[in-house]
Amino acid sequence: MNLSVYFVTPHNPDDSLVLAALKGGASVIQLRDKTASDAVLIAQARRLVAMAEDFNIPLIINDRVEVALASGASGLHMGQSDGDPVAVRAALGLDKILGLSIENEVQLATMAALPKGTLDYIGAGPVRATASKLNHATPIGFETLARIAKAAPVPCVGIGGVKQADIATVKAAGCAGLAIVSAISGAVDPELATRQLVASWEAA
Numbered sequence: 001m002n003l004s005v006y007f008v009t010p011h012n013p014d015d016s017l018v019l020a021a022l023k024g025g026a027s028v029i030q031l032r033d034k035t036a037s038d039a040v041l042i043a044q045a046r047r048l049v050a051m052a053e054d055f056n057i058p059l060i061i062n063d064r065v066e067v068a069l070a071s072g073a074s075g076l077h078m079g080q081s082d083g084d085p086v087a088v089r090a091a092l093g094l095d096k097i098l099g100l101s102i103e104n105e106v107q108l109a110t111m112a113a114l115p116k117g118t119l120d121y122i123g124a125g126p127v128r129a130t131a132s133k134l135n136h137a138t139p140i141g142f143e144t145l146a147r148i149a150k151a152a153p154v155p156c157v158g159i160g161g162v163k164q165a166d167i168a169t170v171k172a173a174g175c176a177g178l179a180i181v182s183a184i185s186g187a188v189d190p191e192l193a194t195r196q197l198v199a200s201w202e203a204a
């Protein structure tokens with residue numbers, strides 16, 4: 001699985017924003033919307049799953065297992081307060097992608113003790129403070145990110161305030177990629193911003 005440039009949507013995203021990220025070369029898309037009803041999110045997820053399939057890219061749902069299952073999404077991203085990873089894996093089935101947020105090294109140790117095959121990747125952060133997530137945990141910085149990425153039994157993406165200029169640092173930290181909201185969604189040209197992130201990742 002290519003986690004290199006992992007686009008996490010802002011809330012209530014236009015389909016056209018996801019299309020721009022796909023055209024720019026994003027390797028994973030996560031539909032993250034805390035506000036939409038399940039019904040609205042399932043309808044949008046179905047459209048985006050079809051769109052992402054045209055690019056052969058996985059579309060992952062944030063938080064809601066039922067939405068992931070009902071939409072035919074490729075998987076789910078869960079956080080520390082989104083349930084028990086073993087139970088979520090059982091609900092999702094073995095063929096889906098499952099990612100877990102890790103906010104510190106204590107959580108990493110707990111995660112590392114899970115049965116093999118429970119998780120496909122972790123998202124570690126926030127690396128920096130960010131306005132894209134309310135009440136986020138204390139930022140971990142790049143040194144802790146590197147310790148987590150190097151110790152994790154599954155691939156790790158860095159998330160939270162990560163930008164183009166951080167790509168070499170994130171790659172040197174041992175991450176398999178970076179997960180981004182605003183550096184893509186807030187760009188004047190999200191497709192170009194994604195393309196530049198992909199090019200920088202490949203060059204780093």
Ligand SMILES: Cc1ncc(COP(=O)(O)OP(=O)(O)O)c(N)n1
Pocket residue numbers: 006008030032062063077078079080081082099100101102122123124133157159179
């Ligand atoms: C790739 C990735 N990593 C971390 C997160 C954060 O998930 P969580 O801690 O559950 O917070 P919310 O996204 O639900 O606000 C993520 N979404 N994606």
Ligand SMILES: Cc1ncsc1CCOP(=O)(O)O
Pocket residue numbers: 008125126127129130131132133136159160161162179180181182183
């Ligand atoms: C969902 C999430 N989880 C930790 S930080 C974050 C938001 C990252 O957004 P941005 O890339 O705009 O800082």
Ligand SMILES: [Mg+2]
Pocket residue numbers: 062063077078079080082
């Ligand atoms: Mg969550």
